Amino acid sequence: MDPVIVVGAGPVGLSLSLALAGQGVPCVVLDEGSGKDEPRPARTVALHADTAAMVHRLGCTTLRDEGAYYTAWRTMRRGRESQRITFEDGPAPIHLPQHALTRGLRDAAAAHPLVQLITESKLDALEQDDRGVTAHTRGAETTWWRGSHLVGCDGARSTVRKLLGIRFPGRTAVERHAVAALRTELPWPGEALLDRSPPEEVTARPLADGVYRLDWLLPSRGDLVTPDALVTLIRDSLALWCGGTTPPYELLDTGVHTLHHRLARRWRDGRCFLAGDAAHLLGALGTQGVEEGLRDAENLAWKLSLAWHQGASEELLDSYEAERRRAVAARLRAADQAMPALRTGGGLRTYLPGASRAAELLLTDGHLGRGPLGAEPVYAPPVAVHDVPTATEPGGSVENVPVTAPDGSTVPLRDQLGRGRLLVVLVAPGTGVWDRRHWVGAGLMPRLAAAVSALPVRAELLVADGYPGAAAHTVLLVRPDGHLAATFAGVQPAGLYEAADAVRHGPSAAVPAPASRSLPAAAPVID
Structure with missing residues (x-):
């Protein structure tokens, strides 16, 4: 069986290749660049609970080493302060330079035996048939590559998208921001800040080692931001927050960041897919x-894994784009x-009292991963099997509760994701205080274990001492990407089987797994 070809070695392409490799699927990553990213402290990424957990599972160590939690x-x-939010009831966003995230993912990919990184190789042609995809690159590796599938993670100017003839409509220059990364001391160490002081709106978000990224919203159409103008913005903002006096600061990086909103018409063309900036551009209002x-990579990885190992229905592969x-x-x-x-104020003043307060709440939601601008996605389950309610809505991302794994260890639930298998979680209060050997053969466990072993796709049985909103003996069926597929009151083998089959969107023609999972050799150079 041929590997999956991933075009692009940014955070999305590297994450997808690692997610696939973690499920036993070999990947070839075609990188147009040299494999070395220029450090840009002012170009950063904020991750929330689900994406931070994913990056951690993939083996990226830079979250711990170079990230800063708000x-x-x-x-x-x-x-004047109008609102302050702490993170006592949930995980805080983690903020780090994008080059650090990319480097951590690249190091993990380079160390994985099922990932082959090919640098200085630009895609210029691709062909596909009913058995796979053939891609041609020029550069250091001028050759043809053969893959079972191909995923374009090659950014806003995606070559894959252009070769497939997929339109990319949307809006240009939705917002412009002046950006600066600087080392300084603010009155609130480690806190992120949104300051709406007309005529400017500025955010300050902490990074590691006393560094902050500052963003000023600029007029959509305006003059170029000169170095002197940027220094004035920095000094004025710092003085406003520090009692009228600009504290000492070390300027590390600057830039002007223009945001666009675009959405590809299609995300799948036969055996080819789009992900990341190749499929969508967004980022205004804190998104x-x-x-x-x-999230694209996590959603697609388990579906391609199922297709690679045993065959997947067209409906399952189509569900990536749909979801x-x-x-x-x-x-x-x-x-x-x-x-x-938010940007003109007129509409909000017309329909809502307290316009400024409402605007601040909307912007805060975008930055903190809440509400319509920021909350984790919910995917409508293909079958409505929810016998008992929980705090997680159907299709939502599961809570990261402690669970007991098959080896008897207690781990966070999200640590068990990303392995290409369903998770079946039994809520059994009291099991947390007993050794696994005392309850694994008692009560509902033997019957539930037999039901799990009979499912049409690989699954793992876990036990939780509790789950928010769930009664004792509730059984949760969780997709490989952590979204709740179904809940049951007790052990219902027929219903569990039906729900698991619905998650994979029905059976498909079986494809024999390869005898060896070692990475296939590169195709020979033919020109």
């Missing part, structure tokens, strides 16, 4: 384009609807 979120207006690309495109479209739609009110 200690709080502070909102100000004209120098995170890289984070949405990571992810719908989720990103909803995010873009929410931003487009909010933007006129």
Whole structure:
């Protein structure tokens, strides 16, 4: 069986290749660049609970080494605090330079035996048939590559998208920001800040080692931002927050960042797929384009894994576009609807009292991963089997509760994701205080274990001492990407089988797994 070809070695392409390799699928990653990213402290990524957990599972160590968790979120207006949010009831966003994230993922990919990184290789042609995809590159590796599938993670100017003839409509220059990364001391160490002090709106978000990234919203059409103008913005903002005196600071990086909103018409063409900036561009009002690309990778990886190992229905592969495109479209739609009110003020003043407060809440949601601008996506389950309620809505991302794994260890639930198998979680209060050997053969466990072993796709049985909103003996069926597919009151083998079959969108023709999972050799050079 041929490997999956991933075009592009940014955070999305590397994450997808690692996610596939973690499920036993070999990948060839075609990187147009040299494999070395220029450090840009002002180009950063904020990750929330689901994407941070994914990156951690993939073996990226830079979250721990170079990331900074917000200690709080502070909102100000004209120098006065109007809101402060702490993260006592949930995980804080983690903020790090994008080059550090990319480097950590690249190091993990380079160390994985099922990932082959090919640098300085630019895609210039591709062909596909009913058995696979053939791609041609020029550069250091001028050759043809053969893959079972191909995924374009090659950015906003995607060659894959252009070769497939997929349109990329949308809006240009939705927002412009002046950006600076600097090392300084602010009165609120480790806290992120949104300051809406007309005529400017500025955010300050902490990075590691006392560094902050500052973003100033600029007029959509305006003069170029000169170095002197940027220094004035920096000094004025710091003075506003520090009692009228500009504290010492070290300027590390600057830039002007223009945001666009675009959405590809199609995300799948036969055996070819689009992900990340190749499929969508967003980022206004605090939304995170890289984070949405990571969610693309997590959604697609388990579906391609199933297709590679045992064959997947066309409906399952189509569900990648249906789920992810719908989720990103909803995010873009929410931003487009909010933007006129937030940026001009007229619409919001007309329909809502307390316009400034409402605007601050909307912007905060985008930055903190909440509400229509930022919340984790919900995917409509293919079958409505929800016998008992839980705190997680059907199709939502599961809570990261402690669970007991088959080896008897207690681990966070999200640590068990990303392995290409369903998770069946039994809520059994009291099991947390007993050794596994005392309850694994008692009560519901033997019957549930037999039902799990009979499912049409690989599954793992876990036990949780509790789950928010779930009664004792509730059984949760969780997709490989962590979204809740079904819930049952007790052990229902027939219903569990039906729900598992619905998750894979029905059976497909079986494809024999290869005898060896070692990475196939590169195709020979033919020109």
